[in-house]
Amino acid sequence: MSGREVALIAGMTAVTFLVRYAFFALGDRLAFPPLAHRALRYVPVAVLTAIIVPMVLLPDGTHWQLTWHNAWLLGALVTGVIAWRFNHLLASITGGMLVFFFYRWVTG
Amino acid sequence: MPHSSHPRRRFEIWIGARDSLPMLLGAAPFGIIFGTLAVPSGLSAPGALAMSLFVFAGSAQFIALNLLAGGAALPVILLTTFVVNLRHALYSATLLPHVAGLRQRWRIPLAFWLTDETFAVVQLRYAAPDLSPHKHWYYLGSCLAMYGNWFLCTLVGVVLGRSIPRLEHMGLEFAMAATFTGIVVPMLRSLPMLGAALAAAAVALAARGLPYKLGLVLAALAGVVIGVLLEELREAS
Structure with missing residues (x-):
């Protein structure tokens, strides 16, 4: 070096x-003063959403893909639905990934 | 660090590492690609490994490679590193109430290893209703898994060079998006939280052209402001 x-x-x-x-x-x-405490509770939701949404809606980083042909969007929706319904993290990740990879495999 | 013979502690380390597993998969392509790009960008192989070992910040490492290849001066790279890593200050502020009681010998390594991924699972662990006094061992477990994985992936990239075909097209990064989605969605059960998420999403999309993750920081701040405002409005009514 x-x-x-x-x-x-x-x-x-x-x-x-x-x-x-x-x-x-x-x-x-x-x-922290009470207001800061209150504000920091929103950091996880805000920052994680801000990371995910552009990744899922513009998988290549430049083009919007608001269609059913977007495996990222489909996988994330399935993950979200399972997470909302069952509140089970591992099940939601597994379900989303299965859909994502299956869809990519099918559509080549 | 204190010994981990205590079975509860070992269990927390283990589940911390286990919960980080999908994100290990998601980070792997980035680590490998960083390793493959390092030498062509002008960093030596030991330099690439040292960067993953000591800096341990994926986005900052990639941007440094870019700047290095473009012939940027050292102060420019350091300033950029600072800006790219600003979001970590937000993470450490959020986790501070949970680690404030720990000794420095804990707080120093836990700060060094703080990443997006570890923040995501650790804040969830701290939010869990059980009053386990060993949640920092969970934090440690996630850190060790992410750190070992990042170093090994860098090593694989450096050793294999450009001979890994289509790694960036395999979609392993989706594992990270899925984990973050699975963490966020159940948190959206109140109006202020939902508002915070929508505001963050809108700003992240609008500001996605900004360099150095500035859009991410702005989006996080917008989400926090909207969340607090909605909460205040709800209480006032």
Whole structure:
């Protein structure tokens, strides 16, 4: 590894770690006000939805695919329906993946 | 780290790793592709492995390769890394109430290993009604699985080089989308949560052209704001 590469990796390691650790470092010393507490409860739903929706509606990253020919959309819908109805994570993932891969296999 | 001989702790580690399994599958192609692209982008093979070992942040690693291949200067790459990883600050703020009581020797590695995938399953574990005092062992189990998987996949990519055909067309990434969907959908049972999801989706779609995951951060913030507003409105009425 060159000196430049070592500097790159060391720098990226430091930056990434500091972003992840800043809040954890404070531990007990940081008590969020009630509004922040309330707001943070929406982070998981908001961020996970924001990751999934573009992946599923534009699988190639550029073109909208709002059709039944979109295996991503079909698989995610099946996952969602099973999750909603049975509230069982593993069953919903398995069901969605079966539909996704079966559909891709059938449509080649 | 404390010994894990306690059977409850070992069980939590195990289910943390097990629950992360679909996401290991989803992350695998990215790890392998990162490994195959590293050398052509100008990173050495040991450099690629070191990056997966020490930085451990998929999106930031890919963007760094891109910038490296384009001849970007070091400060530019570091600033970009910071922006791409901003969402992790949101994750650690969300998890803080659960880890605040842990010692630094726990909080340091758990912060180092915090990823999208681990956040997704760990927040679900912390939200579970049981009062297990060992939920951080679940967190650790998810981390170790994701970390080992990411390093091994990078290694496979570096060793095999460009000889893996059509890996990016196999659709393994769908495993991650399915896991996140399975986690999110049951949470949408209240109007504020549903509003938060819709707002986040709309902003994520509208802002998907923004570079460096900025659209994701904006979408998350929009979802949070709408969720809180709807909650306040409901309480006021």
